[in-house]
Amino acid sequence: MTIVFGVFLLTLMLITAFAIVRTPNLFVAVMLTGIFSLLLASNFFLLDAADVALTEAAIGAGISTVLFLGALALTAERETAPSSNRFIALVVVSVTILAVVYATFDKPRFADPAAPVHQHIAPWYLETTRDAIDIPNVVTAVLGSFRGYDTLGEVFVVYTAGIGVLFLLGKNTGRRRDKPDDAARGLRHYLIPRMVGRMLIPFILLFGFYVQFHGEYGPGGGFQAGAIVAAAIILYALLEGENRALKVLPRGLLTGLIAGGALLYGAVGVVGILLGGNFLDYSVLSSDPVLGQQLGILLIEAGVGITVTGVLLSIFHAFAARGRF
Amino acid sequence: MELLGLYYYWVFAILLMTGFYAVIAKLNLIKKLIGLSLFQAAVFLLYITMGKVEGGTAPIITQGSGEQLFSNPLPQVLILTAIVVGISTTALGLGIVVRIKEEYDTIEEHEIQEIDRK
Secondary structure: OHHHHHHHHHHHHHHHHHHHHHOOEHHHHHHHHHHHHHHHHHHHHHOOOHHHHHHHHHHHHHHHHHHHHHHHHHOOOEOOOOOOOHHHHHHHHHHHHHHHHHHHOOOOOOOOOOOHHHOOOHHHHHHHHHHHHOOOEHHHHHHHHHOHHHHHHHHHHHHHHHHHHHHHHOOOOOOOOOOHHHHHHOOOOOHHHHHHHHHHHHHHHHHHHHHHHOOOOOOOOHHHHHHHHHHHHHHHHHHHOHHHHHHHOOHHHHHHHHHHHHHHHHHHHHHHHHOOOOOOOHHHHOOOHHHHHHHHHHHHHHHHHHHHHHHHHHHHHHHHHHOOO | OOOHHHHHHHHHHHHHHHHHHHHHHOOEHHHHHHHHHHHHHHHHHHHHHHHOOOOOEOOEOOOOOOOOOEOOHHHHHHHHHHHHHHHHHHHHHHHHHHHHHHHHOOOEHHHHHHHHHO
């Protein structure tokens, strides 16, 4: 039954993807990407990846759509020219599809427990998590502790991208915006969206913090929580105008959050060295190694959440400040 | 059933190339970025598909789950972080497109090349 539903979702995804590429209206294309992300998230959920589904729903369907719309407001809403070299592109694409499809016949069948992927290190993670870290969510354990280096690297990539956007768009060198009050006003004059939105924001924030601090026990963690908290504040900015949102979290504070989260993550690693362990070895953080691991994961997840919130909000404000939203 | 098991991989291949087609054939820079995120999404789908185990469940160990079968957590960890990194790099790309629009007053590739040639 699950596989039938999966096939249904995949087919919908294919149709959406074709529509995205075909439509010359970029606004339609961006809206369809939101739908595509939601379908992808449902598919991840069917494939037992609850954490990933949560991330994709928050980021792909939520924040990415807002960012693309922000960019569209500053550029153009329609493609003006048809595709170039259409024939060659189609040939290249079709040949590659056929080659990949031919290769799939050698792949292990879908969900085969004997596939090589499941033989190497995954069982070790599943077994060791129980003894060494003792938190229910293995994904969080691998993310925070076993592969803490990877995650540190990813946090710094997010950090670098955030700084990059601030460099590109932070300074307002462009032309004056046409209507300076428009962005400031937001949706303040639309009663119903404003009231409903204001009622939703506390719950979104609460859910964000729940996802952050419950990440060890259920699906969740810093990446998802950061995106959800950022989404709540972006909603506030859309309803009440950008300036009010900046009053709550000023630009300086956001920059501080970007650096602070990454620093907190790195600092946990350095404290590990100072206490006589290895970099990002949390066992030495407490007299009980298992407790130390849990404390370390809590701290680095907080660092991840802070950086992701800071980066996403800074990027949003950088786009919003360029023109009217 | 045998072929149904390969459907996920075929969808991966088609999605990947749909995104790639948008990158190479479309002239609009934002459309190219959308194509790039489709390409990314296809890769995410491939990884998560490979992590699935028949009869398994999400890798969250609960009390008394004893000999429960779990799906592979490792691809999930890789993709979880990749999604967040993906949106950050897309945002950077969009930032560059906005700056190009301000300098060239167009986001169509052939028009930008024409202006450059002058």
